Amino acid sequence: MTSPADADLEVVHARRPRPRRGVSLRDAGPPVALVVVFGIFAALSPGFRTLSNVQNVLDAAAVLTVVTCGITFVLMMGSIDLSAPGIMGASAIAVALLVANNRNDNDYGLLGVVLAVLLGAGLGCLSGLALVTLKVPSFMTTLGISAVGLGVATLMFAGVQPNVSDRMLAGLAVERFLGLAHLTWIAFACVLVGWLVQRYSRLGRYAFAIGGAEEVLALSGVRVAPYKVAVFTMAGAFYGLAGVMVTSQLGAGLVQAGRGYDFSAIAAAVVGGTLLIGGRGGILHSAVGVLLVTVLTNGLVQVGVSPYWQGGVQGLIVVAAVAAAVIPQRRRNQVTK
Amino acid sequence: MTTNLTRPPGQRVPATAPALEVRGLVKHYPGVKALDGVDLVVRRNEVLGLAGENGAGKSTLLKALVGLVRPDAGEIWVRGEKVRLGSIADAADHGIGMVFQEQSLVPNLTAAENIVLGSEGPGVRHGIYRWNTMRRLAQEQLDKIGSHIDPLARTDSLSFADRQMVEIAKVLRIEERTSHPPVIILDEPTSVLESKEIETLFTQVRRLREFASVVFVSHRLDEVLDVCDRVAVLRGGRSVGEVPAADAAPAELHRMMIGSTGSDDHYHGAAAERPDEPRPRLVVRGLSGRTFRDVDLDVHAGEIVGIVGVHGSGREDVCRALFGAEPTTAGEVVLDGARLDLSGTRAACAAGIGYVPAERKTEGMVGPMSVADNMTLTKQGSRCTGPVVRPRKQAKLVDRWIERLSIRTPDRGTAIQRLSGGNQQKVVLARWLVAGDVRLLLLDHPTRGLDVGARSEVYRLLRELAGQGVAMVLLADSLEEAIGMSDRIVVMSDGRATTEVAAPADGKPTPLDLVKEMV
Numbered sequence: 001m002t003s004p005a006d007a008d009l010e011v012v013h014a015r016r017p018r019p020r021r022g023v024s025l026r027d028a029g030p031p032v033a034l035v036v037v038f039g040i041f042a043a044l045s046p047g048f049r050t051l052s053n054v055q056n057v058l059d060a061a062a063v064l065t066v067v068t069c070g071i072t073f074v075l076m077m078g079s080i081d082l083s084a085p086g087i088m089g090a091s092a093i094a095v096a097l098l099v100a101n102n103r104n105d106n107d108y109g110l111l112g113v114v115l116a117v118l119l120g121a122g123l124g125c126l127s128g129l130a131l132v133t134l135k136v137p138s139f140m141t142t143l144g145i146s147a148v149g150l151g152v153a154t155l156m157f158a159g160v161q162p163n164v165s166d167r168m169l170a171g172l173a174v175e176r177f178l179g180l181a182h183l184t185w186i187a188f189a190c191v192l193v194g195w196l197v198q199r200y201s202r203l204g205r206y207a208f209a210i211g212g213a214e215e216v217l218a219l220s221g222v223r224v225a226p227y228k229v230a231v232f233t234m235a236g237a238f239y240g241l242a243g244v245m246v247t248s249q250l251g252a253g254l255v256q257a258g259r260g261y262d263f264s265a266i267a268a269a270v271v272g273g274t275l276l277i278g279g280r281g282g283i284l285h286s287a288v289g290v291l292l293v294t295v296l297t298n299g300l301v302q303v304g305v306s307p308y309w310q311g312g313v314q315g316l317i318v319v320a321a322v323a324a325a326v327i328p329q330r331r332r333n334q335v336t337k
Numbered sequence: 338m339t340t341n342l343t344r345p346p347g348q349r350v351p352a353t354a355p356a357l358e359v360r361g362l363v364k365h366y367p368g369v370k371a372l373d374g375v376d377l378v379v380r381r382n383e384v385l386g387l388a389g390e391n392g393a394g395k396s397t398l399l400k401a402l403v404g405l406v407r408p409d410a411g412e413i414w415v416r417g418e419k420v421r422l423g424s425i426a427d428a429a430d431h432g433i434g435m436v437f438q439e440q441s442l443v444p445n446l447t448a449a450e451n452i453v454l455g456s457e458g459p460g461v462r463h464g465i466y467r468w469n470t471m472r473r474l475a476q477e478q479l480d481k482i483g484s485h486i487d488p489l490a491r492t493d494s495l496s497f498a499d500r501q502m503v504e505i506a507k508v509l510r511i512e513e514r515t516s517h518p519p520v521i522i523l524d525e526p527t528s529v530l531e532s533k534e535i536e537t538l539f540t541q542v543r544r545l546r547e548f549a550s551v552v553f554v555s556h557r558l559d560e561v562l563d564v565c566d567r568v569a570v571l572r573g574g575r576s577v578g579e580v581p582a583a584d585a586a587p588a589e590l591h592r593m594m595i596g597s598t599g600s601d602d603h604y605h606g607a608a609a610e611r612p613d614e615p616r617p618r619l620v621v622r623g624l625s626g627r628t629f630r631d632v633d634l635d636v637h638a639g640e641i642v643g644i645v646g647v648h649g650s651g652r653e654d655v656c657r658a659l660f661g662a663e664p665t666t667a668g669e670v671v672l673d674g675a676r677l678d679l680s681g682t683r684a685a686c687a688a689g690i691g692y693v694p695a696e697r698k699t700e701g702m703v704g705p706m707s708v709a710d711n712m713t714l715t716k717q718g719s720r721c722t723g724p725v726v727r728p729r730k731q732a733k734l735v736d737r738w739i740e741r742l743s744i745r746t747p748d749r750g751t752a753i754q755r756l757s758g759g760n761q762q763k764v765v766l767a768r769w770l771v772a773g774d775v776r777l778l779l780l781d782h783p784t785r786g787l788d789v790g791a792r793s794e795v796y797r798l799l800r801e802l803a804g805q806g807v808a809m810v811l812l813a814d815s816l817e818e819a820i821g822m823s824d825r826i827v828v829m830s831d832g833r834a835t836t837e838v839a840a841p842a843d844g845k846p847t848p849l850d851l852v853k854e855m856v
Contacts, residue, residue, distance in 0.1 A: 199466075200468075201464055202457070203464060205466060208446065212444050212445035213442070213443045215441075216441045216454075217454065218425075219425055220425070220507075221424065221426035221455040222455040279444070
């Protein structure tokens with residue numbers, strides 16, 4: 001509160017207030033960190049700064065990018081999504097069994113891919129429905145749906161690994177355009193789609209608003225539940241696509257296709273500047289986060305750090321990034337659960 | 338006033354029908370009658386002030402008017418038509434909108450999005466945003482009130498006053514839903530504004546009157562009289578009258594708000610006669626924090642000092658700061674000669690300070706836990722030997738206090754949330770008493786939500802504690818309560834302790850004396 005003297009000096013509404021639409025320091029942090037980390041590794045390791053290694057980094061980031069696109073919208077709402085491993089496993093096996101393979105006579109090609117993505121969307125939709133109708137916290141529903149997805153995948157797996165012989169699907173991981181694998185271009189497309197949804201669709205804007213102040217939406221006469229279900233459905237579709245991409249890379253459907261991607265994706269989103277309490281961040285933030293995580297992983301290998309160290313290092317980075325992100329919100333007697 | 342229900346739809350309502358009328362509205366909450374037959378008329382193109390003390394039923398009434406509270410009985414008529422308001426959207430369809438006390442804008446959206454939120458209309462086509470249309474729609478609303486805010490600015494980058502303009506622009510969107518002039522409710526719109534900003538707001542309110550009816554709620558009676566045409570007064574959930582603003586004085590309004598005083602002075606006790614002590618038990622000097630500045634306060638043993646002030650005076654934060662629960666920037670607090678560490682609540686507890694928070698259900702007690710565990714929550718030493726809980730020791734102690742404070746509970750193992758409010762509050766108080774080391778009690782609205790019987794029991798208990806030499810700081814629920822219970826009253830205004838009024842048993846100040854200092 002300003003003192004009376006200050007208030008007298010202020011001329012309210014005398015001039016058009018200047019809106020702050022520029023890039024804030026917090027938004028600039030992750031990209032700057034990316035450039036710095038990239039520069040450090042480039043200086044330390046000749047192997048890191050080659051063009052082919054940059055291609056490697058981008059290709060390695062493809063699957064994580066797609067998963068993170070999905071999870072970003074959920075995190076923006078202030079919910080959390082742990083269902084990626086299960087949904088990816090289910091869609092990975094499903095697509096392997098739907099395209100030409102060694103287990104059955106199916107040969108649906110692209111339709112098989114679409115069906116696998118829809119399976120992911122369906123599972124994501126279930127998470128959302130459980131959240132809004134049964135009022136189970138997203139932490140629990142998505143953990144449950146992940147288990148369901150793994151169960152579905154295990155049933156379809158039935159003890160014999162389906163190997164993919166479909167040329168189109170296998171080719172996605174191998175064939176290159178402008179030096180990058182087709183999968184990497186798919187990841188770019190996902191980022192673009194995600195950005196458009198976030199910027200220009202009511203779904204994206206409402207997801208952002210739900211994270212900002214959900215009760216205000218209710219007070220404005222907006223029904224929030226359908227948007228929540230839609231966000232989880234969309235996230236499920238992204239995970240489904242990511243599962244397909246893993247199958248393409250491995251040439252076979254594996255139940256464990258999505259193992260670890262829940263944590264990596266949340267980590268990437270948070271490192272990129274998306275807050276776990278919702279209402280901040282976005283697709284581009286997350287894309288930067290993915291690159292940062294991938295560059296770190298790749299760079300540590302290039303400079304000769306043992307891969308045994310990397311899991312732990314990644315974990316530490318995430319906790320540090322979250323701690324840095326919540327500093328402005330800290331207050332006395334804050335309850336953290 | 339028309340009661341004609343059979344009028345065919347579409348026919349123009351007689352111009353004499355009031356914009357909004359409330360008849361005999363009743364709303365019960367468990368143990369409390371929030372609205373007890375309220376009548377209210379809002380005419381067209383007028384600014385109606387609504388005044389009443391805390392607990393008079395203002396906020397329940399407002400919530401009923403925008404469909405957030407469903408009344409148990411009574412009728413709401415809009416322009417001569419009886420309506421049922423089931424939601425905010427219903428109310429908006431009838432042209433009633435409210436600017437909420439706590440601002441209801443999504444901070445991370447643009448001003449334009451907030452203005453059209455929930456009724457985007459042509460701003461969204463097939464789920465896709467059309468930013469240009471959206472901006473134009475918002476600009477139209479802002480033009481109505483002559484505001485120069487950039488519609489595409491992020492809401493959290495705007496000043497508080499600008500955000501309020503955004504809210505008013507948002508509420509005016511209801512004009513798009515109905516062809517009738519809207520009814521705009523402003524709930525405590527001035528509580529956080531500077532004087533210049535208040536002037537701007539009042540200009541807006543007068544502008545709104547050209548095409549709308551306004552219901553204006555404020556604690557500051559001078560403001561109400563300044564901007565309103567007419568003022569209606571609520572007391573205890575009832576309408577107690579209305580006056581034209583032109584020839585009313587704040588004093589008169591206040592008399593209506595508090596009713597006759599002195600009728601129920603059962604709690605007007607006297608401070609226990611104590612031999613003069615060398616120094617006060619609590620000495621506060623120059624305490625400053627986020628919402629208060631340079632607060633000085635002395636409290637003697639056995640004395641109850643009330644702090645009064647309007648919403649936003651900072652008295653709650655001072656109370657919390659004394660307990661170490663609110664950060665301070667300057668000043669010192671001395672308890673019985675020892676300087677108190679304000680960096681956290683542990684030091685305050687250890688020094689024998691007790692705090693009864695206003696939000697009993699969320700801050701005062703652990704609902705599902707037993708009476709016994711709640712009572713021994715803070716003073717673990719009273720039930721433990723080292724780290725080990727001694728159930729028999731705890732039982733004996735708790736039973737003694739249940740009997741002493743006549744807490745009505747099936748037994749000590751009952752979950753505290755199953756007790757009545759008054760008995761819950763006694764357990765909360767007992768928490769500070771069990772160890773027998775309490776020297777100062779900070780009471781933040783200790784009788785909030787309690788019925789009359791429970792209140793007087795709490796009053797009696799507080800008097801008894803004062804008699805035993807406990808010093809108390811009281812933030813009362815009403816001025817009456819502050820006057821009745823306090824031996825001395827400190828008035829706070831805009832974060833400063835401005836005046837001190839003695840309130841001995843034989844010379845109590847009147848509420849009007851205090852109100853003069855508060856506003």
